[in-house]
Amino acid sequence: MKTNIAEKFEKIAEHWHPYIIGELNDNYVKLAKLKGDFVWHNHQDEDELFVVVKGTLFMEYRDGRILQTKPGEILIVPKGVDHKPYTNGEEVQVMLIEPKATKHTGDVKVEQTVENLEWI
Amino acid sequence: MKTNIAEKFEKIAEHWHPYIIGELNDNYVKLAKLKGDFVWHNHQDEDELFVVVKGTLFMEYRDGRILQTKPGEILIVPKGVDHKPYTNGEEVQVMLIEPKATKHTGDVKVEQTVENLEWI
Known part of the structure; x- marks a missing residue:
């Protein structure tokens, strides 16, 4: 199956x-547009891969580190690690790969939380 | 962990x-440069994701279909499906995501087969 991301x-x-x-074995391949701030959360049992397609993804960790990931770069957030994604005002496009069991915002539930994932 | 693909x-x-x-749960994220012809093979139990970074990846199937995948596109080859990747003379760069257990050329073993994967 071939898919055009744009x-x-x-x-x-x-x-x-x-x-x-x-879908890839027990994982989903997902796309998301990001803009502004997201909530602190973690995924207890799932590593999460971000492939940045457009813009700069900022990822903050509890130790104060902020990793900036751009197109041509990938970021893996290990299981159990608190992280807070945000953008610097611009829209960011990411491709995500993570286990099907991954909950959008982990055990945190906020207005932004998507509980029922859909195909596009 | 942030990684610059180039x-x-x-x-x-x-x-x-x-x-x-x-590494991403039970999967590896891999990079490969491709040029010329590869061998027909399949991965009995593993779906395989190709993210094309540079060039055009040609993927031939037993039914005669040939899918051309370019940067900005992804290709998923389902488990058990015979496939033959090749390029049109140019060098192609791909990022692969597949289970750690995936054998490079499935049950086929040729001169090109890499048995012991290394980190780069």
Whole structure:
């Protein structure tokens, strides 16, 4: 199955709302547009891969580190590690790969939390 | 962990030789440079994700289909499906995500087969 990422992004309007574009063994491949601040959370049992497609993704950790990830770079957030993604005002586009069991905001539930993932 | 893909590719000389750049649950994230023809093979139990970074990846299937995948596109080859990757003379760069148990050329063993994966 071949998928054009830009064509899928054209169908996404919301920020911080991931959509599924593929499945890979026990993982989903997802796309999300990000803008502004997201909530602190972790995924107890799942590592999370961010492939940045557009813009700069800021990822803050509890120890004060902030990693900036740009197109051509990938970021893996290990299981159990608190992280807070945000952007610097611009819209950021990311492709995510993570186990199907991964909850959007871990055990935290906020207004932005998407509980039922959809394909796009 | 943040990884710059272009910097990793600069360290790779061989074609068809994948190197590990990250681990994600039970999967490896790998990079490979491709040029010319590869062998027909399948992975009985593992889906395989190709993210094309540079060039056009040609993927041939037994039913005669040939899928061309370019930067900005992803290709998922489902488990058990025979496939033959090749390029059109140019060097192609791909990022692969697949289970750690995946054998490079499935149950086929050829001169190009890499049995012991290394990190880069």
